[in-house]
Amino acid sequence: xxxxxxxxxxxxxxxxxxxxxxxxxxxxxxxxxxxxxxxxxxxxxxxxxxxxxxxxxxxxxxxxxxxxxxxxxxxxxxxxxxxxxxxxxxxxxxxxxxxxxxxxxxxxxxxxxxxxxxxxxxxxxxxxxxxxxxxxxxxxxxxxxxxxxxxxxxxxxxxxxxxxxxxxxxxxxxxxxxxxxxxxxxxxxxxxxxxxxxxxxxxxxxxxxxxxxxxxxxxxxxxxxxxxxxxxxxxxxxxxxxxxxxxxxxxxxxxxxxxxxxxxxxxxxxxxxxxxxxxxxxxxxxxxxxxxxxxxxxxxxxxxxxxxxxxxxxxxxxxxxxxxxxxxxxxxxxxxxxxxxxxxxxxxxxxxxxxxxxxxxxxxxxxxxxxxxxxxxxxxxxxxxxxxxxxxxxxxxxxxxxxxxxxxxxxxxxxxxxxxxxxxxxxxxxxxxxxxxxxxxxxxxxxxxxxxxxxxxxxxxxxxxxxxxxxxx
Numbered sequence: 001x002x003x004x005x006x007x008x009x010x011x012x013x014x015x016x017x018x019x020x021x022x023x024x025x026x027x028x029x030x031x032x033x034x035x036x037x038x039x040x041x042x043x044x045x046x047x048x049x050x051x052x053x054x055x056x057x058x059x060x061x062x063x064x065x066x067x068x069x070x071x072x073x074x075x076x077x078x079x080x081x082x083x084x085x086x087x088x089x090x091x092x093x094x095x096x097x098x099x100x101x102x103x104x105x106x107x108x109x110x111x112x113x114x115x116x117x118x119x120x121x122x123x124x125x126x127x128x129x130x131x132x133x134x135x136x137x138x139x140x141x142x143x144x145x146x147x148x149x150x151x152x153x154x155x156x157x158x159x160x161x162x163x164x165x166x167x168x169x170x171x172x173x174x175x176x177x178x179x180x181x182x183x184x185x186x187x188x189x190x191x192x193x194x195x196x197x198x199x200x201x202x203x204x205x206x207x208x209x210x211x212x213x214x215x216x217x218x219x220x221x222x223x224x225x226x227x228x229x230x231x232x233x234x235x236x237x238x239x240x241x242x243x244x245x246x247x248x249x250x251x252x253x254x255x256x257x258x259x260x261x262x263x264x265x266x267x268x269x270x271x272x273x274x275x276x277x278x279x280x281x282x283x284x285x286x287x288x289x290x291x292x293x294x295x296x297x298x299x300x301x302x303x304x305x306x307x308x309x310x311x312x313x314x315x316x317x318x319x320x321x322x323x324x325x326x327x328x329x330x331x332x333x334x335x336x337x338x339x340x341x342x343x344x345x346x347x348x349x350x351x352x353x354x355x356x357x358x359x360x361x362x363x364x365x366x367x368x369x370x371x372x373x374x375x376x377x378x379x380x381x382x383x384x385x386x387x388x389x390x391x392x393x394x395x396x397x398x399x400x401x402x403x404x405x406x407x408x409x410x411x412x413x414x415x416x417x418x419x420x421x422x423x424x425x426x427x428x429x430x431x432x433x434x435x436x437x438x439x440x441x442x443x444x445x446x447x448x449x450x451x452x453x454x455x456x457x458x459x460x461x462x463x464x465x466x467x468x469x470x471x472x473x
Contacts, residue, residue: 020422021410042185084437085327098134113318119306154313162445164225169458187460196234211263216239245287314401317346341398355379359403411457427444429459
């Protein structure tokens with residue numbers, strides 16, 4: 001699991017002896033006077049215990065570190081409002097891209113932003129999502145720069161990963177730091193998961209009964225483990241594409257007792273892999289005929305197939321303007337400054353500043369790899385092939401973006417089982433569509449980059465001390 005798995009029982013404050021802020025980076029634990037900020041005080045005098053074997057056998061793409069991230073309540077409210085606005089915006093973009101395409105026709109959005117993106121699937125054009133909700137679940141990666149500003153680093157709109165791990169982190173962390181959630185006053189996660197599950201189970205009048213299923217990517221062990229944890233929480237089955245079949249009446253789940261009708265599919269595979277018949281013939285993860293069954297209204301898909309088109313890095317360069325165009329609102333949470341090379345002026349800017357910008361592909365698919373979970377935010381060290389990158393940008397400019405570098409803030413992680421040391425981190429937060437609009441989970445994943453790899457942490461949002469409660473924490 002993590003280095004902390006060998007930690008002797010003891011108080012957290014003892015492990016902070018010698019903890020120092022990293023050069024140039026903002027630290028989330030320490031104030032300007034070098035002392036711990038008040039929101040951390042209730043945690044620092046808590047004991048931390050060694051995890052048992054049953055807590056170390058889950059296949060994870062990251063190790064678990066039990067020292068949580070405690071969000072500042074005022075900052076959290078601003079993050080919440082910003083991500084709820086962003087969720088509405090991204091959902092509206094999917095609706096337009098697969099519907100009237102007014103942003104291309106009337107508002108001058110560059111066509112290559114959509115049609116050069118392999119995440120845009122023309123086969124899905126005309127799909128009408130129930131209630132106008134194309135994005136049932138969205139994940140956001142956030143980071144804080146030295147000036148204290150939170151910025152959105154990525155929008156995961158296709159098949160977000162991590163919700164199951166976030167819940168599992170909460171359960172395990174509560175065991176490792178007994179009574180800390182109650183004394184700190186951590187908001188429970190029950191309401192978010194219940195609202196998400198209830199919304200997915202809702203049906204139009206007269207709709208037939210059926211099961212809910214998570215369509216999982218069984219090839220990637222990390223993704224499958226996340227889906228298994230989520231399925232256990234929601235009480236629904238996790239199935240590979242081969243376990244589903246499309247019949248004239250709709251999608252069915254193969255079971256030992258015969259086929260069972262499926263009402264709702266939480267899609268855990270990327271959009272192009274969802275249907276090898278109509279989309280990607282080389283993929284064995286999806287179910288043949290799923291796209292047609294979805295278009296006919298036989299099954300509800302979460303998220304809508306093709307929704308990854310709005311989650312590209314290139315889109316970050318346009319979201320502020322699109323928010324004004326669609327909502328007449330300023331974008332509350334800024335993106336990392338991004339220059340998409342599909343435009344001549346921006347391409348020239350990137351080509352002239354290769355030594356100071358982070359250059360990456362504009363339309364990479366989302367995935368469970370470390371570079372997606374913890375994106376590179378500083379220019380690559382050492383010499384770079386300037387001429388080669390300039391040549392690539394000139395040949396296929398729309399495939400590249402340049403992004404401003406960012407020195408992430410730091411927070412403590414366990415080192416050597418008995419000391420806490422600073423490491424740069426990002427937050428992965430989740431918003432779900434409910435009957436009352438989008439709702440942000442009061443928690444999430446903090447992902448810290450340590451010398452031994454990425455470690456995953458629980459995120460605590462405080463709502464005041466309360467008596468102990470049962471159920472999901």
